[in-house]
Amino acid sequence: MTGAQIIFIVVALYTLGSALMVVTTRNLIHAALWLVSTLFGVAVTYALMNANFIAVVQVVVYIGAIAILFIFAVMLTRKDMRDSGPQMNKNWWLGALVAVLVFAGLAFMLSGWSGFSKVAADLPSGFDSVSLLGEALVSPQAYVLPFEVASVLLLAALVGAVYVAFNRK
Amino acid sequence: MDWTMWVEWIVKGFVLCLILLTGFAYLTWYERRALARIQVRVGPNRAGYQGLLQPIADAVKLIFKEELTPGHVYKVVFILAPVLTVVPSLVLAAVVPLGTSFNLFGREITLYVADVNVGILYLTSIASIAVYGIVLAGWSSNNKYAMLGGIRSSAQMISYELTLGLSFVTAIILGNSMNMIDIVNEQRGLWFVVIQPVGALIFWIATLAEVNRAPFDMPEAEQELTAGYHAEYSGMKFALFFMAEYQKMIVISMILATLFFGGYLGPFVDQVPLLGPVYLFAKVIILLFGMIWVRATWPRIRYDRLMSFGWKILLPLSLAIAFITATGILLADVLNNQLFFWSIPVVSIIALLVAVAFIYRDLRRKSHGRI
Numbered sequence: 001m002t003g004a005q006i007i008f009i010v011v012a013l014y015t016l017g018s019a020l021m022v023v024t025t026r027n028l029i030h031a032a033l034w035l036v037s038t039l040f041g042v043a044v045t046y047a048l049m050n051a052n053f054i055a056v057v058q059v060v061v062y063i064g065a066i067a068i069l070f071i072f073a074v075m076l077t078r079k080d081m082r083d084s085g086p087q088m089n090k091n092w093w094l095g096a097l098v099a100v101l102v103f104a105g106l107a108f109m110l111s112g113w114s115g116f117s118k119v120a121a122d123l124p125s126g127f128d129s130v131s132l133l134g135e136a137l138v139s140p141q142a143y144v145l146p147f148e149v150a151s152v153l154l155l156a157a158l159v160g161a162v163y164v165a166f167n168r169k
Numbered sequence: 170m171d172w173t174m175w176v177e178w179i180v181k182g183f184v185l186c187l188i189l190l191t192g193f194a195y196l197t198w199y200e201r202r203a204l205a206r207i208q209v210r211v212g213p214n215r216a217g218y219q220g221l222l223q224p225i226a227d228a229v230k231l232i233f234k235e236e237l238t239p240g241h242v243y244k245v246v247f248i249l250a251p252v253l254t255v256v257p258s259l260v261l262a263a264v265v266p267l268g269t270s271f272n273l274f275g276r277e278i279t280l281y282v283a284d285v286n287v288g289i290l291y292l293t294s295i296a297s298i299a300v301y302g303i304v305l306a307g308w309s310s311n312n313k314y315a316m317l318g319g320i321r322s323s324a325q326m327i328s329y330e331l332t333l334g335l336s337f338v339t340a341i342i343l344g345n346s347m348n349m350i351d352i353v354n355e356q357r358g359l360w361f362v363v364i365q366p367v368g369a370l371i372f373w374i375a376t377l378a379e380v381n382r383a384p385f386d387m388p389e390a391e392q393e394l395t396a397g398y399h400a401e402y403s404g405m406k407f408a409l410f411f412m413a414e415y416q417k418m419i420v421i422s423m424i425l426a427t428l429f430f431g432g433y434l435g436p437f438v439d440q441v442p443l444l445g446p447v448y449l450f451a452k453v454i455i456l457l458f459g460m461i462w463v464r465a466t467w468p469r470i471r472y473d474r475l476m477s478f479g480w481k482i483l484l485p486l487s488l489a490i491a492f493i494t495a496t497g498i499l500l501a502d503v504l505n506n507q508l509f510f511w512s513i514p515v516v517s518i519i520a521l522l523v524a525v526a527f528i529y530r531d532l533r534r535k536s537h538g539r540i
Contacts, residue, residue, distance in 0.1 A: 029246070029308070036301075056290040064297025064330075068304065068323065075308050075320070130287060130347060 008048055015041030024087060028074045036067045053130050181282050185262055193415045194224035199454075200461050207465040228408075236404035239310075246309035251402065251409035254302030257295045258416040264288040265423045266350045268433045268445025280433075280445060281350065288349040289337050292424065293330070296379065300326050302413070307398035318397025321472065322381055328479040329378040329385075335487035336372035339365055340428040342494050353432035362429040364510075365494055367517040369429040371487050373459070376425065378479065380417040383464035385475060422456040423449065430456075478528075486524045493517055 018038040025031050039062040046055035110116050136142040198213065198220060205212025213220040238247065268280035285291050300323050307319015343361050344352030362369045378385040399410045426432060430452050433445030470478070497513035500506070 033246075052285065053287050053290070056287050056294050059294035060290065060297055064294060064300070065327075068297075068300055068327070071301075071304060071308075072320075072323070075304070075316075128286065 004048070008045070011041055011044045011048065015045065026087065029071065032067065032070045032074055035070065036063055039063050039067060051129070053133060177278065178282070182263070185282055186259055189259055189262060189416050189419060190412075192419045193412050194228065196415045196419060196457065197227070197411075198224050199457070200464075203458060203461045204465050207462070231405060231408040234404040236406065239401050241311045242401060243309040243311060246305050247401075248406075250302050250306035250309060251406045251413075252302075253305065254299060254413040255409050255416070257299040257302075258413045258420060261292060261295050261417070261420045262423065264291055264349055265420070265427055266353055266432060267449055269438070269442045271442040280442070284350060285348070287347050289341060289347045289352075293334055293337065296333070297330060299413075299417070302410075303398050306402070306410070310398070310401040312401055315398050315400045318400070322398060325378055325381070325385065325475060325479070328476060329375045329483070332371060332479065332483045332487045333375040333379055335484070335491050336368055336375060337428075338491045339368040339487075339494050340372075342491070342498060344428075349427055349432075353427055353434060356431045356434060360429065360431040360434075364513055365429070365490065365517060366514060367486075367521045368490050368494070369425070370521070371483060371490065372425060372429065373456075374483065375487075376421045377460065377463065378475070380414060380421060382414075382418065382460055384467040384470050386469060418457060418460060419453065422453045422460070425456055426452040482524050482528060486520060489520045490517055493520065 015038055018034050018041060021034040022031050022038060025034060039058065043055045043058040043063070046058055137147045138144055201223075202212040202214075202220065213223040216222040216226050238244065263282040264285050266281040270277050270279040303326070304319050304323045307315045307317075307322075310316070340352060340361060341347055343364060344355040346352055346355070377383075399407055402410065426449060433449045435444060435448035438444050438448060493516045494513055497509050497516070501508075501510035
């Protein structure tokens with residue numbers, strides 16, 4: 001086992017452990033904090049795969065924006081901070097079954113892929129993944145259409161939010 | 170990857186933390202003395218020569234103070250919050266280049282801790298983590314003033330983060346890279362503040378809001394919120410919040426100096442690399458004086474005006490600045506005419522004047538009776 005594999009296993013266990021804590025802890029704010037820790041583990045996994053840009057974006061978007069909104073929502077809607085409720089409803093076995101099936105399906109499909117058991121190779125020096133990604137996002141041969149569609153969708157959501165919150169006198 | 174490299178990294182990280190901690194202590198002294206001069210007082214001048222030992226006396230006092238943990242707080246989060254505030258303020262400095270490199274016993278030592286190719290995104294991500302400390306401090310104190318302070322401050326930080334990000338974009342476009350070292354090297358000919366003065370100004374205003382400094386220190390508005398999010402903290406835990414604020418001031422001045430004021434560049438820096446940190450230090454001192462000056466002269470602005478200023482004036486202005494910069498560079502490049510490049514500062518200043526005219530009109534209308 002190489003050093004990279006050991007690090008990966010430690011990070012993966014940490015991520016999965018935090019994810020388990022998210023669904024099992026009885027306190028909502030604790031669950032939100034464990035979620036932050038899970039997302040951080042995912043960012044570290046990206047960094048291990050030499051995807052610096054995606055790792056940092058993961059931190060900015062998920063930890064810096066989305067999780068903080070969760071915490072806001074919990075803070076503003078719950079009166080008692082030691083609030084707790086039942087962890088499961090009666091459909092828990094269905095959710096568990098779907099999760100196991102999805103994992104098994106993904107593992108089965110990916111095991112046929114040639115890169116399944118490879119370690120990420122070091123990038124050649126001078127390889128600028130950020131500018132390549134930027135060019136791919138605006139080049140007509142690559143992803144310009146999905147990129148623009150996503151932007152228009154976000155803009156529509158923004159305008160909708162302003163419309164809903166707008167206070168007509 | 171040999172062990173000497175690890176030793177070098179650890180030593181550099183350690184030295185950087187020590188610089189920031191000492192900087193924090195002496196920044197409090199600097200601020201108190203400068204504020205006193207502006208307000209025609211003397212300021213602390215008793216401990217040591219000109220009061221230079223005052224920070225040490227303060228530190229000893231804070232360490233030996235009794236630490237109270239009120240009974241109704243939520244313990245785990247209450248202890249976690251100050252830590253979550255201090256750590257980002259230290260980690261931020263890792264990507265700021267202090268200089269080029271020098272030779273020590275035949276080994277080339279670079280004067281930065283990390284050379285990250287997405288350095289600027291790293292800064293925004295760490296800055297967004299800093300919000301957690303304040304939110305959680307306010308919430309876990311289980312006190313309505315602390316909670317209001319926490320919510321105010323996080324709303325403010327999230328709002329001004331957008332403007333901050335767009336000013337980063339301006340610097341990225343001018344420097345043609347996200348790496349802070351490349352951005353500094355790109356400024357060898359001309360500091361970016363000359364090309365984009367308005368961008369530097371917006372960046373500076375947004376950082377004032379981001380570190381909760383006056384006139385944007387709403388979270389700590391004493392007359393409304395007692396002490397805001399750290400009302401329930403005492404002793405060293407309170408000192409950690411204090412420390413985080415001053416360290417962020419230092420780091421953010423370092424970043425502003427790096428992005429717009431040429432970083433470690435200065436005369437003879439290529440021949441004598443050790444001059445780099447000295448130049449950066451001088452620039453940081455001057456920028457910090459600006460922050461202290463603003464605190465001494467400007468009253469705190471009202472919370473709703475703070476939010477409308479952030480969303481309705483600064484955000485559109487920073488969008489316009491990013492757009493003007495990008496268009497100017499593109500036109501100069503395509504048409505091969507330097508005139509378009511020099512239109513960037515001119516058009517930006519016109520945009521700034523339009524924004525100022527909007528604020529002026531708004532304030533006039535408000536002073537005539539309507540809210």
